[in-house]
Amino acid sequence: RFWIFGVLVMLVLLTIGTMFYVVHDYGLVTGTHSYATDPQAPAREAAFQDGKVVRTGPNAYAVYVVGRAWHWSPDVIHVPEGAEITFYVTSADVLHGFEIQGTPVNLTAVPGVVGTVRYTFRHAGLFRILCNEYCGMFHHAMVARIIVD
Ligand code: CUA
Numbered sequence: 001r002f003w004i005f006g007v008l009v010m011l012v013l014l015t016i017g018t019m020f021y022v023v024h025d026y027g028l029v030t031g032t033h034s035y036a037t038d039p040q041a042p043a044r045e046a047a048f049q050d051g052k053v054v055r056t057g058p059n060a061y062a063v064y065v066v067g068r069a070w071h072w073s074p075d076v077i078h079v080p081e082g083a084e085i086t087f088y089v090t091s092a093d094v095l096h097g098f099e100i101q102g103t104p105v106n107l108t109a110v111p112g113v114v115g116t117v118r119y120t121f122r123h124a125g126l127f128r129i130l131c132n133e134y135c136g137m138f139h140h141a142m143v144a145r146i147i148v149d
Contacts, residue, residue: 053077060084065129065144067096067109069136072129072144081124081148089115097133100146108133121148 051073054062061083066073068091079085089098091109098115099106107115121127131142 051077053079056086057084061086063087065089065098065109067091067093067098067131067135067142069093069096070131070138070142072098072131072142075144077129077144077146079121079146079148081121084118084120086116086118089117094135095133096131096135096142099130099132101128101130103127106132121146124148 051066052064053074054064056062059080059082061079063077063079063085065077065087067089087098087105089107089109090113091111093111095111096109097106098109098117100119103119103121105117105119107117109115125148127146127148129144129146131139133139135142
């Protein structure tokens with residue numbers, strides 16, 4: 001009887017503890033970042049709204065990418081082979097992992113923070129952007145494509 005009771009108490013405590021941890025953690029991430037306090041916020045938010053590819057030079061591109069549970073915007077990116085690509089990566093909600101499969105590009109998409117990484121694709125082909133930071137139910141489905149041609 002003692003052990004049955006003990007296990008039940010532990011289960012209840014663990015469940016409540018886990019729920020509290022998740023709510024607290026996610027509330028912290030989504031609740032403390034506020035674009036409203038940043039004077040440059042509206043312009044940046046506009047650039048990131050749906051994600052975009054901007055030509056910044058003869059052979060240079062800026063790619064704005066936003067992670068949201070559970071997709072990347074834009075979900076298809078076209079860039080030319082050999083161009084210098086600067087990725088600006090952020091998140092609209094929780095932490096996401098921005099990884100381009102088969103390349104060293106790997107950074108964390110953090111709400112309220114813009115991460116930057118530069119890369120040049122030396123070969124044409126299809127590259128997948130994967131989320132490598134667990135972000136919820138459809139984390140595994142958070143895939144976008146980069147078409148290099
Ligand atoms: Cu986004 Cu995992």
